[in-house]
Amino acid sequence: TLQAGRRELCEYLNAELGKIKGVRPPEVPDGDVHSWHLYKVRLYPEQLGITDVHVKRFRWAVQMALQAEGCDLFEWHNMPVPSQKVFLNKEAYGKGCPWDCHLADPKWKDYQYNPFNYPVCVDMFDRSFCIKPIYPPNDTKLMALYVEAFRKVFDNLDEVIEFSKTIEFPT
Numbered sequence: 368t369l370q371a372g373r374r375e376l377c378e379y380l381n382a383e384l385g386k387i388k389g390v391r392p393p394e395v396p397d398g399d400v401h402s403w404h405l406y407k408v409r410l411y412p413e414q415l416g417i418t419d420v421h422v423k424r425f426r427w428a429v430q431m432a433l434q435a436e437g438c439d440l441f442e443w444h445n446m447p448v449p450s451q452k453v454f455l456n457k458e459a460y461g462k463g464c465p466w467d468c469h470l471a472d473p474k475w476k477d478y479q480y481n482p483f484n485y486p487v488c489v490d491m492f493d494r495s496f497c498i499k500p501i502y503p504p505n506d507t508k509l510m511a512l513y514v515e516a517f518r519k520v521f522d523n524l525d526e527v528i529e530f531s532k533t534i535e536f537p538t
Contacts, residue, residue, distance in 0.1 A: 372503035373403040379507050380498070383514040384408065387521050389415040405443055406501045409494040415524065420531050423493035428531035429520055430496050436516035439499050445492050450482030 381392040391409040395401045412418075412425045420428075430440055453459050457466040466475050482489060498513060520527060 369503060370402065373501055374401070376501050376503075376505065376507065376510050377401065377403045377406055379510050380406065380501070380513065383510075384517060387517055389417075389521065390517060403501060406498045407443065407495050408498060409491065411494065417524070417528065420528055421493075422490070424531045424534055425528070426494055426496065427534050428527045431534075432520045432523075432527050432530070433516050436519060438513055438516050440496050441499060442492075442495075443497050447482045447485040447488040447492075449480040449485065454480040 377393070381395075384390050384392045389411050391411060393401070393407055410422070410426050410429055412420060412422060417425060434440055448454070457463070459465060460468075462468050463471070465471055466478070501510075
């Protein structure tokens with residue numbers, strides 16, 4: 368089945384990427400079965416002794432290097448849900464609802480959403496990106512090429528770190 372194929376590819380990636388210091392593949396708790404809608408990798412430069420580059424800048428540099436090697440990658444989300452415009456602007460259903468309408472709980476009227484109230488979530492977004500495509504008709508040959516690209520990038524981290532210092536953050 369399609370799901371079994373995804374599982375096989377992701378288990379391969381978990382086993383191989385898990386061998387690369389500073390890379391954390393997704394974890395599946397014992398006894399659980401993952402649907403593998405997405406395959407999100409997290410990077411931990413501090414495990415490599417890299418502490419002078421912000422983790423997000425490091426992730427962007429690694430991501431760009433992997434893309435230059437032919438890896439198809441993307442960011443799924445990049446901010447906590449409460450930092451989305453619907454919450455920041457408090458405009459969901461019109462007429463102020465649910466924050467400031469006749470049905471609203473008064474305690475929410477003056478509530479201010481701040482994405483930095485969710486530091487674990489922000490950290491996860493700063494560290495992670497997704498690999499695609501992780502489903503048949505792709506096979507372990509393609510996944511092996513992804514692993515090879517990760518190894519190449521992580522074997523050349525000095526260049527990646529230098530490159531990371533040139534990246535312009537979007538404003």
